[in-house]
Every structure is written in C-alpha cells, then in structure tokens.
Amino acid sequence: MEFRYLGNSGFKISEITFGNWLTHGSQVENDTATACVRAALDAGISTFDTADVYANTAAETVLGNALNGERRESLEILTKVFGPTGPKGHNDLGLSRKHITESINGSLRRLQTDYVDLYQAHRYDFETPLEETMQAFADIVRQGKALYIGVSEWTAEQIRNGHTLAKDLGFQLISNQPQYSMLWRVIESEVVPASEELGLSQIVWSPMAQGVLSGKYQPGKPAPEGSRATDTKGGAQMIKRWMSNEVLTGVQKLKPIAEEAGLTMAQLSIAWVLQNQNVASAIIGASRPEQVAANVAASGVKLDQEIMDKIDTAIGSLAERDPARTKDSSPATREA
Template sequence: MEFRYLGNSGLKISEITYGNWLTHGSQVENDIAAKCVRAALDEGISTFDTADVYANTAAEQVLGDALRGERRESLEIFTKVYHPTGPKGHNDTGLSRKHIMESINGSLTRLGTDYVDLYQAHRYDFETPLEETMQAFADIVRQGKALYIGVSEWTAEQIRAGHSLATELGFLLISNQPQYSMLWRVIEPEVIPTSEELGLSQIVWSPVAQGVLTGKYKPGAEPPAGSRATDEKGGANMISRFMNDEVLSGVQKLQPIAAEVGLSMAQLAVAWVLQNKNVASALIGASRPEQVSENVQAAGVKLDDAILTKIDDALGGLAERDPRLTKSPETRLV
C-alpha cells in the first residue's frame, strides 16, 4: 500500500480507502462485513469511509464494531453529515448547526471513537447559510471531535466559498469526495483546477462506475442475476445511465488494455483514477473479502501515457464531462 497527503495538510491516507456505502448494515451480514474490514486491514488499508445516512446509521455501527481493538492512531476514519437520518424529522437533515452538532455526537458513539479524522459535508445545503455550516464545523474541530473538514459533490464555486470561510474561521478544508471514473469525468473541467489552486484533494467514489468497468455487463445481454443493475435497492437507478450497448461495447475494448498491463478490468479502473495527481485515494467497497484483495492491487500502479491514450481511444466520447452534473439537491426532502 502507498500513501498520499490529503490536500495541503500533513495527513497521509492510503491510496485505497475502504468504504461501506451499499453493503454494511444492509446488503451484507455483519460477520461478512467484519471479514471485509479485516481483509482491508491485512492489505494495508488504513483509511475507512462511511456516513451516518448509510443504512440509516447502521453502517457506522458495523464499521465501528469491525475496527474495535485496532490501534486508533494507525487509522484514518471518515464520516459524513447532511442526508436524513433517524426518524427523518424536520431537523434530522441538512447542514444546520443543530443537525451537525447532533450528528457528530451520534457518529462518534456508533464508531466507538473520540474523534474522526475527516468530517465531510455530504452535499451542499442551499437552505442553510454557509456561514452557519462552516462555523459549526470550526467548533467541531476546536472541540477535537474532527481533525479536518471535507465536502462531497460540491461544485467549484461552492468549494471556493467554503474554503474562504474556513480560512477566515481558522481551520482547513482539505478534501472533496466526488464520483469519478473513466466514464464519469465531470470534475475535470472545474472542480479539480479549483481544488489544486486551493489545496484540496479528491477522495473519489465509484471508480469502477458501479461495476460497469469490470466488464461483467455485456452489450445485448441481460445483467447477471444478483448484480447491482438488477437490485432496485442497491443502486440500479444510478447504474442505469451506463447500461446501454454503446457504453458497454466501449468498455469491452478495455479488456486487451488491462491484459497488456497485467491487471483485471476493475484494477485498471481503480489505477486509472489514481493517475490523477489531485486524487488522494480511491474508494472501494466489497461484499466479499476477496474483492478487497483484488482491488487493492491497483495501489502503486503507474500507467504510462501510451496506455492512458489507448483508454481514451477505447471509450471515445462516451465519458461524461459536463461540470453542471456536479450538483446537490436544491431542497432537502425528508
């Protein structure tokens, strides 16, 4: 495992971050989830990402239980706040001071830790003044409940405004957590240049495009039984944008490229996002321990310019690059 600095901070995180979005507390039994976390630790992963909304707080509890007994100082534990949790009442969502302060305490209890290394605004909140949100984050940092603050799926303009307030309030905004893959490149035109200027890194999710870049979905064929594309509760709606023959045919062209560099297609996809110097870490999830062991092989891989060009040629104009697709809900629905 290799490690990279997160933004312009002194915090190092593993190039591969283990995340438990669609698995822990919902799709995978707790004993299997614990084995996946153990596999991550055995492979040298030190960074773990979750959120209070995942399985309506259950994912944090599962992760906390799985990490219990590990040396806390050797781990980087990240979580997030914004989406509705608990009974999803009128104040159980968003980035108000009330919700943030209550949410950090709940997250720390479930995770079994006194602090998180990174606390992230899961989306931008149009209904709460940004000054209120950033003041709450500043207070959490001063209280020692979070060491650093990050955001997720914020636009370049929102990142710039948040960074300015964080600087005024005396704390560091060091990261953004966006979707990023060979097929979803909307952060490249605006978010990445702004982040490089201001000293933020990306912690990217879905580097294999919800499984599409593994090559398991074939053009003209039904999705494999039990796959994400068939699971209405596990991301079928999100993956649907890629489930057309044009995209799937393009993805199949990556197979010989992966073979040329001695990687599986999934490993190639994860390695590809890590070639971007502004990416500090790629988030992977798993429903089986062996998936962790496979994907972690992408750490430390260097793809030369010729291979990157072949990938671009294979996918042609199939990748989405419109920066307007980076957005948060205009209203907080509960």
C-alpha cells in the same frame, strides 16, 4: 499499499480507501461486512469511509464494530453529514448547526471513537447559510471531535466560498469527495483546478462506475445474478445509467488494454483515477473479502501515456464531462 497526503496538510491516507456505502447494514450480512473490513486491514488499507445516511446509520455501526480493538492511531476514519437520518424529520438532514452538532455526536457513538479524522459535508446545503455550516465545522474541530474537514460533490465555486470562510475561522478544507471514473469526468475542468489552487485533494467514489468498468456486464446479456445491477435495495437504481448496450460495448474495448497493462479491468479503472495527481485515494467497496485483495493491487500502479491514450480512445464520447452535473448532485431543497 502506498499513501498520499490529503490536500495541503500533513495528514496521509491510503491510496485505496475502504467504503461501506450500499453494502454494510443493507446488502450484505454483518459477518460478511466484518470479513471485508478485516480483508481491507490485511491488505494494508488504513482509511475507512462511511456516512451517517448509509443504511440510515447502520453502516456506521457495522464499521465501528468491525474496527473495534484496532489501534485507533493507525486508522483514518472518515464519515459524512447531510442526508436524512433517524425518523427523517424536518431537522434530521442538511448542514444546519443543529443537524451537524447532533450528527457528529451520533457518528462518534456508532463508530466507537472519540474523534473522526475527516468529517465531510456530504452535499451542499442551499437552504442553510454557508457561514452557519462552516462555523459549526469550526467548533467541531476546536472540540476535537474532527481533526480535518472536507466536502463531497461541491462545485468549484462552492469550494472557493467554503475555503474562504474556513480560513477566516481558523481551519482549512482539505478534501472533496466526488464521483470520478473513466466514464464520469465532470470534475476535471473546474473542480480539480480549483482544488489544486486551494490545497484540497479528491477522495473519489465509484472509480469502477458502480462495477460497470470491471467488465462483468456484457452488452445484450442479462446482468449476473447477485450483482449490483440485480440489487433491488438501491444498487440497481444507481447503476442503471451505465447499463446501455452502447456503454457496455465501449467498456469491453478496455479488456485488451487492461491485459496489455497486466491488470484486470477493475484494477485498470482504479489505477486510472489514481493517475490524477489531485486524487489522494480511490474508494472501493466489497460484498466479498476476496474482492478487496484483488482491487488493492491497483495501488502503486503507474500507467504510461500510451495506455492512457488508448483508454481515452476506447471510452471516447461515452464519458460525461459536463461540470454542471456536480451542482445537480446536491438537492435544491432540504425536504425530507
């Protein structure tokens, strides 16, 4: 496992982050989830990402239990705030001072820790003044409940505004957590340049495009039983944008490229996002422990320009590049 600095800070995280979105507390049993966390630790992963909204707080509880007994100083625990939790009442979501303050306390309790290494604004809140949000984050840092602050799926303009306020309040934004893969490249034209300028890194989610880039979904054939595309608890909804025959046919063109590089298609997709120097880490999930060890092999892989060019040719116009799609990811209203 290799490690990279997160933004303009002295804080390092593992190139591969273990995330428990869509799995822990919902898709897989707790014993299996714990086994996946153990496999991540055994593979050298030290960074774990979750959020209070995952499985309505259950994912944080599962992760806290799985990491119980580990040396806290050897771990980087990341969580997020924004989405509706609990009974999902009128103040149970967003980035108000009230919700942030209550959420960090709940997250610490469920994660069984006194602090999180990185606390992230899961989306941008259009209904709360940014000054209120950033002041709440500043207070949490001063209280020692979070060591660093990041954002997730913020536009370049939102990152710039947040960075300015954070600097005025005596702390810094050091990361953004966007979707990024061969098929989803919307951060490249605006978010990445702004982040490089301001000292933020990307911690990217869905580097395998919900598993589509693993090559297991074949055009014109039913999805494998037990795969994300057959999951009725949320997985199928998330992956459906990639399930057209056009996309699946294009993805199959990556198979000989992966073989040339000596990688599986899944490893190739993870290694690809890590070639972007503004990416500090790629988040992987797992429903089986053996998936973790296989995907960790992407850490440290260097893809030459010829391989990168072949990937671009294979994917071509299938990749989404419109930077406006980032703004679309945050809800316009905070209605639960």
